[in-house]
Amino acid sequence: MADVNNARRPHTFFTALAVIGALALLTVGCVLGLVGYAISKAPGMTLTSMSGGDSHDASRYLRGLGMGEKAFAGIRLEGEINSPVADVVLEKLKAAMDDERIQGVLLEVESPGGAVVPSQEMYDALKRTKERKPVVAYVRDVAASGAYYAIASASAIVANRGSMVGSIGVILSSVEITELLSWAKLKPVTLKTGKLKDAGSPMREWTEDDKAYLQGLIDKTREQFASDVKAARGLGDVAMERMSDGRVVLGPEAAELRLIDKVGDRELALATLTEIAKLEKAPEVFELEESRPELPLFIHYLFGESAHAFGASVGTSLGVSMREGVRTGLREGLTDSQTRQPIRR
DSSP: OHHHHHHHHHHHHHHHHHHHHHHHHHHHHHHHHHHHHHHHHOTTOOEEOTTTOOEEGGGGGGTTSOTTOOEEEEEEEESSBOHHHHHHHHHHHHHHHHOTTEEEEEEEEEEOOBBHHHHHHHHHHHHHHHTTSOEEEEEEEEEETHHHHHHTTSSEEEEOTTOEEEOOOOBOOOOOOHHHHHHTTOOOOOOOSSTTTTTTOTTSOOOHHHHHHHHHHHHHHHHHHHHHHHHHHTOOHHHHHHTTTOOEEEHHHHHHTTSSSEEOOHHHHHHHHHHHTTOSSOOEEEEOOOOOOOOOHHHHHHHTTHHHHHHHHHHHHTTTTHHHHHHHHHHHHOOOGGGSSOOBO
16 A cells, blocks of 8 residues: 555656646746736837837837738727827827838728817828828718818718718707706805806806807807818818708718718728829728737747736726726816816817
8 A cells, every 4th residue: 555655646746746837837927918918008108110210109000010011001080089089090190101111091980070179180180191191081870070070181081872971060068957956955156267267167057148158169169160171172162051050961962062072882992092092903901900019939939829818808807998097087077167068079
């Protein structure tokens, strides 16, 4: 019996050693994954552009595109427009404009509009970009209000026949809660330096001066909107009069009014971009999505994708994405009472 126990001891020892080794490797992989994830999310991190050698944040969107490859840059503008959404689009446009491998930009749009300034920033950025490389906007479903403003300066706009385009107008909305406050026996107190400082506040009834002042603001904002669109699209008085009430129109009517250039699908948008870029054949559309830094080669061989995947899942579960939420809150939430309900397009 003693001989049997002695024979089993080496086997038990090697089994324990193997388990310890596996746990050690797993721990190292997890740590490296978390480090890699943290580095990829570091706000100050920059990567070197493969085309020009300059270091800037936007270049990370082109990691994965080969040195000698030619491509169209695929960029998406989706959802409600705000500062974080515009920031991403602006970074991608910069990356596409500065990289010699990118022959043009296909901007796919699916947005009802949003805030004023981000829409204007994208309008200006597209205008700069098309001076160096063609930009074709493709509207799959809707490009209204600020979204249409943003793409009006593109080299060309293609929209489906069922797409909704337009809404050249501005809106400011609020809710008056004075009756609710009265019911709750709450009395708001406001100190201000001028009678219009709290214009639009939900805490009191709007005066005629308030309404006239705020109406003047949105009228002037709408004038900027209409002027930029008219200049970029070469629209006539008939089109501007038709769209003056803030309506949207379907693709065919948008083409008749010259709000867009062609009615069709994504393939037509790609063909249009190829034609404007003066290429015989459309290159691959390289989607500009943020890519993570590569792991060192030996780690890749040892752990493959497991380190990245584990790091990403743990990082997300620990609330790493809250950084973006905080940034959005700081940009969009901290307004004084006068602009608590932001002017929207």
